[in-house]
Amino acid sequence: MSIENASPELQLAVDxxxxxxxxxxDPATALAALDIVRRDFQEKMQHAGTTTPYLPMGQ
Incomplete structure (x- = not known):
């Protein structure tokens, strides 16, 4: 499958x-930073009244 035809979340993940x-x-640094980003976006979604459709980091 071409990346252009992939879902937006997969395209963003590849980027x-x-x-x-x-x-x-460093992978450990990247994972720690991504966890912070995930929590930040979850909080923003909660404030907007939406739910988190997917929690890839085991949360």
């Missing part, structure tokens, strides 16, 4: 992986 790898970010 983020590329960005992190190109900048040689």
């Amino acid at each position: 983020l992986i590329y960005l992190l790898e190109c900048n040689e970010i």
Whole structure:
């Protein structure tokens, strides 16, 4: 499947992986930062009255 035909979340995931790898970010640092980002966006969704459709980091 072409990335252009992939879901928006998969396209974003590929972009983020590329960005992190190109900048040689330590995997533990990347995961810790992504957990912070996930919590931030969950909070924003709660304030907006929406629910979290997918929690990829085991939460």
